[in-house]
Amino acid sequence: MAETRVKTTAQNSDFLYGLKQGVPIMLGYIPVGFTFGLLVAAGGLSPWLALLTSLTNYTSTGQFAGMRLLLAGAGYLEIMLTTLVINLRYLLMSLSLTQKVDPNLTFGKRIICGFGITDETFTVAAVAPDRLQFPYLIGLMLGPFIAWSTGTALGGAASAALPQQLSSAMGIALYALFIALIIPPARKSKEVLSVILISVSLNIILQYIPIFSFISAGFRIIIATIAAAGIGAWLWPDKQQQQLE
Amino acid sequence: MSEIVVNPVTAVFLMALVTFLPRVLPIAFFRREISSPYVKAFFNYVPFAVLGAMTFPDVFTSTGNIISAAVGCGVAVLLSFRGKSLLFVTSVSIAAVYLIGLILS
Structure with missing residues (x-):
């Protein structure tokens, strides 16, 4: 030890x-x-x-x-x-x-x-x-x-x-890189996967629902991130440490 | 394509400034220990939330053709699910998008 x-x-x-x-x-x-x-x-x-x-x-x-x-x-x-x-x-x-x-x-x-x-x-x-x-x-x-x-x-x-x-x-290169970074930890942890899915869903909602169209791409990502990580921390505060490959 | 209306070198330095500040200010000036498990958990979830939101749905418009982009994305998801390296995932996705582009054109 x-x-x-x-x-x-x-x-x-x-x-x-x-x-x-x-x-x-x-x-x-x-x-x-x-x-x-x-x-x-x-x-x-x-x-x-x-x-x-x-x-x-x-x-x-x-x-x-x-x-x-x-x-x-x-x-x-x-x-x-x-x-x-x-x-x-x-x-x-x-x-x-x-x-x-x-x-x-x-x-x-x-x-x-x-x-x-x-x-x-x-x-x-x-x-x-x-x-x-x-x-x-x-x-x-x-x-x-x-x-x-x-x-x-x-x-x-x-x-x-x-x-x-x-x-x-x-x-496609940049996005393939992002995908390769998040999929392995998401596979191992339901909590991480949930946080990713919440973040992506919020981002899509903010992008495609017309009343939110005044929000720029950068702000969309920030809002989705803070909300998703916040929900994750609130629901699963003890399951945080996820190893990357 | 429209005319470029700014001095590109000046613009690049301004971009560098607004990239430098958010990265450097917290680590340079903030020294307190955060003890709350909720705050710690929040910071641990941040990278996954950021990368997820940056990838979807933008990945589908990244190649100029939604079909090739969807295939490239599928390939990347599948390969990284199998635990392949960053370089392998990136290169094979590019190759897949390229092939689909050739077939479609």
């Missing part, structure tokens, strides 16, 4: 262990980053701009949405507000990680770790069994960041050479 605990602590402070846990995320990010590079290049902008976006934004959904708006001729305010609303979920994730990270983590390291939060790295970090140390977090976040940027650069560069049929097929 004592030995297991020591081992877990060591793992959570280990850079290489973090790097290893990041590998599946890395591999998933390459095709999705690639798709983003394609989107930018297909819109007539430079592949360098695509790379700049991935390096500075480093977020799938937010940068896809912002870039689509930019290409469609939206103004600064609309682009910023939409991106912000989509990213508000990170407030919840970042707040959640404050409970898991080493309390002695310095301010600078906290900023770096905050920047490295994505839906995927958060999901992995959130279910890690012990306090999160900086080397582990850096290990976990570094690989996906490099993969995301590299994928984007490749997508931007390959855009001209890629058949249209293939580039539209790559639109």
Whole structure:
């Protein structure tokens, strides 16, 4: 028992262990980053701009949405507000990680770790069994960041050479990644499955019932998330810890 | 496609700012321990709720063709149900959508 605990602590402070846990995320990010590079290049902008976006934004959904708006001729305010609303979920994730990270983590390291939060790295970090140390977090976040940027650069560069049929097929990549992240835990836990189903149902209701049509996509996701996670916490507060693959 | 009316580089930096702030502010400034099991459970359910709402129903319009998107989605669900890796699920879904697109066109 004592030995297991020591081992877990060591793992959570280990850079290489973090790097290893990041590998599946890395591999998933390459095709999705690639798709983003394609989107930018297909819109007539430079592949360098695509790379700049991935390096500075480093977020799938937010940068896809912002870039689509930019290409469609939206103004600064609309682009910023939409991106912000989509990213508000990170407030919840970042707040959640404050409970898991080493309390002695310095301010600078906290900023770096905050920047490295994505839906995927958060999901992995959130279910890690012990306090999160900086080397582990850096290990976990570094690989996906490099993969995301590299994928984007490749997508931007390959855009001209890629058949249209293939580039539209790559639109599924981001969603396939999300599905691959949520299905295995949902299979193991009825509670997680229920939370997902509630969230999806609310999102569909808000999207298709006309009286809610004033709610933008970003706000829809936030409302559905808070309601579904809230119902989950209220009904099943003790069944929370779900391991990811 | 309409004209781009903003400076793309400026827009990208503004997007980066509104992505950076929600991620960094809580972890940088909030240090209190949350003890309530309800709040803890809430945070543990958040990623699943977020990813679910972001995927459905948007996945069905992600490829420009609802049939190919539905097939790609079905493939992703099936493969991840069987516990396949992220890369495998993503690549095979893309390939399935591509094949269906070729057949339909």
